Amino acid sequence: MDVLEIAIIGVVIVVFILVGPKKIPELARALGMAKKEFNAGTQTAPTTTAAPTNGAPMGEDDLMVAARRLGISTEGKTKEQISAEIVRKTAGA
Numbered sequence: 861m862d863v864l865e866i867a868i869i870g871v872v873i874v875v876f877i878l879v880g881p882k883k884i885p886e887l888a889r890a891l892g893m894a895k896k897e898f899n900a901g902t903q904t905a906p907t908t909t910a911a912p913t914n915g916a917p918m919g920e921d922d923l924m925v926a927a928r929r930l931g932i933s934t935e936g937k938t939k940e941q942i943s944a945e946i947v948r949k950t951a952g953a
Contacts, residue, residue: 927934
């Protein structure tokens with residue numbers, strides 16, 4: 861037997877002695893329900909994106925929306941080029 865297997869068996873025996881045979885199914889049920897609730901919570905959690913703070917880089921979609929609002933053409937341009945045009949246009953406004 862491996863040392864890890866012996867350690868696992870030892871932990872199981874200690875838990876069995878400390879908790880008692882009647883409490884082990886209840887403990888397992890509680891752990892299962894907690895895992896189920898956690899999984900359900902992570903699947904239904906809303907995924908929102910926060911607005912960028914001052915100095916924070918904008919996402920690609922935010923960049924495109926800002927460029928369109930300012931009347932900047934984004935076709936065939938890199939993010940850096942679009943960002944530079946936005947800065948020039950807003951600095952001159």
